[in-house]
Amino acid sequence: MTFLHRIGDAIRSVLQEVPLWGARALFVALPLALLVWVITLPRSETSPPEGARGTGGNLKLWASIALGAQVLIYLVL
């Protein structure tokens, strides 16, 4: 067994201690954190410069839907 094998085995044993619900929490936390970040983005970064495209031009809304769907998927499946 080489030095690299020992490193790999050590990391594997640490990860094996993480329960699947802990892994699921990570999968949910990533899109959730991004969702919070997107909601706090300034309007200038999420709307067209002319600002007249209505709901269709509100990228904050559409990005939130995409990320919200991820949160839901990893909570449920």
Added chain:
Amino acid sequence: MLNVFDYVIVVLYIAGTVALGLFIGRRLKTGRDFFLAGRSMPWWAIGVSLVATDIGATDIIGVGGQAYRYGLSVANFEWIGCVPAMIVGAFIFIPYFWRLGVYTIPEFMERRYNVAVRGAVAFCWLLFMASNVGILLYASAKMVGELFGWDMTASILGIAALAGLYTCAGGLAAVIYTDVVQGVVMIGGCLLVLVLGLVEIGGVGELKEALRRAEAAATDSAVTVAVGVEDPSGGAISDPNGTPAHARVILPVDTTTPFPWPGIFFGLALILSPAYWIGNQAIVQRSLGARSEFDARAAYVWGALLKTIVPLVVAVPGLIAFARNPDLADQVKAIPTLVANLLPPGLRGVFLAAFIAALMSSVDSYLNSASTIFTSDLYRRFLRPQASDERLLRVGRVSTAALVVWGVSFALVLGRLEESGVYAVFQTLMAFFQGPAFALLLFGVFWRRANGTGAFVGFVGGVATSVLLFALSREGVTRSLGMDPLFRIQDPFLYFSVWAFLVTAALVVVVSLVTRPEAAEKVEPLLYHRKRKG
């Protein structure tokens, strides 16, 4: 399996796509038109094109086959393996690159670091893209050869000639607009299989029941073993809550599939996916051709929304196939068998058109992006810095044609070398350098102190790490060294991309700190600055 109506649909689809590409090509006048579509592309077209490029022909059948064998965990590649990175790209990196007005990612690397980093990254991307054209052609031709009995050489030549023809003529605009048609055909064809399959099985609730029954019936087969979440004693594999193993998205560390959760989360979601959506020239290039910064952002958000539904149309049919017939010897036959049983003659042609659409949409993108890197990062940078825009258009077209010839030749050679392991090397090529290239992008955009020397040493060190880990995961290599393979899962590319990224990051930090910093006036305009609230 196919009748004359199926072939009529396929011929009509191909003729329409090629005609559209040639029509767009009539309007091109300059290299900027060819490589960046004159920066005139709308968000909706780019968004569909992003998704169409990402789904290759082998994915249409391969992802369904993997879902058949490994279950819904394969959907991670479309969900957490795409959506978070696309959203980050939409609001940070893509508008940033668009504002810089670069043609290619390696061009950014020279502005931020130095010409050596640009050359190294451009060389890796060109090698990967040119090889990938051959791999896509070969893998798809092999698949249609096995499924429909088509001649492999004729398939390779036919697809390469058609995709090459309209890509040569119309450049990025032709690639994007034909991708829109191809994306609609692709999603429509797969949706047809999904709806008919669910109707036949009796709905989603019944699908879960059917999966549970199929898993119980197939306990002794290689299929259920591959899911890797069964009782170690070989007993029942559904969990205590009654969720079928095939319906699970998150798999444990010691699964025998290539998709353990640490690989998916750390390797795919945090490294490979952002590297792909933010640093892959074939992907980023279409956003650089957007008509405004807002369109560039909106395209990625639109693409992320589409990605949310993609697993439903490409992976769930694999689950339906498993529920109907759990004992297929070869997972590749799962989707074709399902199509043959579900779709009546005439509609099978729609699915075949979807398969060809997926192939052409990937081949055309890699041809166009490889040609852009050759023309922008090699020809204009090193050979003819003063070349006119009209000359760059000609060089772009000639290099696209040359890449078609190369792709065809490479595909034919791969067929002879498959058993030697060369095919596996090229299949994993992107994982060798995507992690290191992504590390350079991150440090370049966010860390003022990162310099050219650190970036070059980091990139070389990261790629060397990938190659070493790849070699040490190959049974032939480790046997000759008298040691066990380094990784225990199949295809551990997710893991070595993490290590390559970390090695690159460490080298960039250490070498940058011990060498001279870049001039502030060079670096400051290239760092990411968030806009003020407005």
